[in-house]
Amino acid sequence: MGSLDIAGFEAAARARLADDVWGYIQGGSGSESALRANREALERLRVRPRFLVDVSACDPSTSVLGLPLATPLGIAPMAYHRLAHPEGEVATAEAAGASGTLLTVSMFASRTLEDIAAAAAGSPLWLQLYWLRERAAVVELADRAAAAGFSALVLTVDAPKVARRPRDSRSGFTVPEGIGAVNLPSSLTASAHRHSEGASSIERHSREQFDPGITWADLAWLRERTSLPLLIKGILTAEDAELAVAHGASGVVVSNHGGRQLDCAVASADALPEIVDAVGGRCPVVVDGGIRHGSDVLKVLALGADLALIGRPVLWGLAQGGAAGVAELLELLRAELTEAMVLSGCPLTSDINRSFITAG
Ligand SMILES: Cc1cc2nc3c(=O)[nH]c(=O)nc-3n(C[C@H](O)[C@H](O)[C@H](O)COP(=O)(O)O)c2cc1C
Numbered sequence: 001m002g003s004l005d006i007a008g009f010e011a012a013a014r015a016r017l018a019d020d021v022w023g024y025i026q027g028g029s030g031s032e033s034a035l036r037a038n039r040e041a042l043e044r045l046r047v048r049p050r051f052l053v054d055v056s057a058c059d060p061s062t063s064v065l066g067l068p069l070a071t072p073l074g075i076a077p078m079a080y081h082r083l084a085h086p087e088g089e090v091a092t093a094e095a096a097g098a099s100g101t102l103l104t105v106s107m108f109a110s111r112t113l114e115d116i117a118a119a120a121a122g123s124p125l126w127l128q129l130y131w132l133r134e135r136a137a138v139v140e141l142a143d144r145a146a147a148a149g150f151s152a153l154v155l156t157v158d159a160p161k162v163a164r165r166p167r168d169s170r171s172g173f174t175v176p177e178g179i180g181a182v183n184l185p186s187s188l189t190a191s192a193h194r195h196s197e198g199a200s201s202i203e204r205h206s207r208e209q210f211d212p213g214i215t216w217a218d219l220a221w222l223r224e225r226t227s228l229p230l231l232i233k234g235i236l237t238a239e240d241a242e243l244a245v246a247h248g249a250s251g252v253v254v255s256n257h258g259g260r261q262l263d264c265a266v267a268s269a270d271a272l273p274e275i276v277d278a279v280g281g282r283c284p285v286v287v288d289g290g291i292r293h294g295s296d297v298l299k300v301l302a303l304g305a306d307l308a309l310i311g312r313p314v315l316w317g318l319a320q321g322g323a324a325g326v327a328e329l330l331e332l333l334r335a336e337l338t339e340a341m342v343l344s345g346c347p348l349t350s351d352i353n354r355s356f357i358t359a360g
C-alpha cells in the first residue's frame with residue numbers, strides 16, 4: 001500500500017502476480033508495437049500552460065451521456081478481474097462507486113452483473129459486449145444489464161478474433177479453473193480453460209465464439225433489442241467514426257485495445273483528433289490506451305475527448321490491495337489531473353481545448 005506514483009502500483013502488482021497472468025495483463029499482440037505507440041503518442045504531446053487565471057477553485061467533474069462523473073476518467077472494460085484479486089470486479093466496483101467513477105464491465109467479467117451493480121452503489125456502470133455467434137446470449141446479457149441499472153452498452157468492434165499474443169502462447173496461459181466468465185452460459189466459456197498448442201487459449205476461444213462476419217448493417221439488429229444507448233469501441237479512423245454515428249451510435253471509444261489487437265494500428269492519441277473532427281459534437285468521444293497520468297487525461301481532453309478510460313493500472317491497483325488499492329489508484333489520478341488543471345490554467349474541464357496542446 002501507499003504507492004506514490006503509477007510505477008509503484010505496477011511494481012507492486014508485478015511482485016504479486018504469477019508470470020503467465022502478468023504476461024496476459026501487460027502484453028500486447030505481435031511485436032507489441034501498438035502497445036508502445038500508445039505511450040509514445042502521449043509522451044510526444046506537450047501542454048501549453050496559461051497563467052494568471054484564477055485556479056483557486058478547480059473542479060475536474062464532468063458529465064457524459066447525461067451521467068454526472070467526479071472526473072473525466074473511467075475504467076476500461078477488462079476481462080476476468082479475479083485474475084488480479086479474489087474479489088474481482090466487486091472490489092473494483094466498490095472503489096469506483098465510492099469515488100463516483102464510471103466502470104465499464106467486460107462481457108468476460110468474473111463476477112455477476114448483479115453483484116457488481118450492488119457494489120457500485122448507484123455509481124455509473126456500462127457493459128461491454130463482443131458480438132458472439134450465439135446472438136441470443138448477447139441480448140440476454142444486455143437485458144440483464146438494463147435490469148441491474150447499467151446505463152449504456154459498449155460494443156467492441158476491433159476484435160473479429162483475439163489477436164496472436166506471443167507472451168500468452170509462450171507461457172501457455174489459460175484462464176484458471178475457478179475463474180470464469182460467469183455471466184455467460186458455461187457452454188460458451190469452457191474452452192477458455194483448455195490449453196491449446198500454438199495459439200493462446202483466449203485466441204482460440206475467441207475464434208470459436210466471436211462472429212467475424214458482422215457488418216455495420218447488423219448494428220440495427222442489436223439496437224432494436226435494447227433500450228440502452230450503444231457506444232462503439234475500437235474506432236481508429238474518421239471514416240468509421242462517421243459510420244458509427246450514421247448507424248445510431250450514442251458514442252465512440254477511440255482505442256487500439258491497449259495494443260492487444262492490430263499490432264501495426266495507429267496509437268489512439270494520434271487517431272483522436274480526426275475522430276473528434278468527424279464526430280463534430282454529435283456524440284461523446286471516449287478514448288483509451290496508455291493513459292497513466294493525470295496529465296495524459298488533460299492531453300486527450302485538449303484534443304477533444306470527453307472521457308478517458310484506464311485499463312491495466314486498475315488491475316495493478318486491484319492486485320496491490322483489492323478495493324482499497326483501486327481506490328488509491330483512482331485518487332492518485334484524480335489528484336494528478338486536478339494539479340495539471342491548476343498548473344495549466346484550466347479551472348474547469350470545459351476550459352480545456354486544443355489551444356493547450358502542441359506536438360512538442
Ligand atoms: C487484461 C485485459 C483484458 C481486456 N479485456 C477486454 C475486454 O474484455 N473487452 C474489451 O473491449 N477490451 C478489453 N481490453 C482492452 C481495454 O478495454 C482497453 O482498451 C485497454 O486496456 C486500454 O489500454 P491501457 O491498458 O493501456 O490503459 C482488455 C485489456 C486488458 C489489459
Ligand SMILES: O=C(O)C(=O)c1ccccc1
Pocket residue numbers: 079108159162202206257260
Ligand atoms: O484480452 C483481451 O484483450 C480481450 O479483449 C479478451 C477477449 C476475450 C476474452 C477475454 C479477453
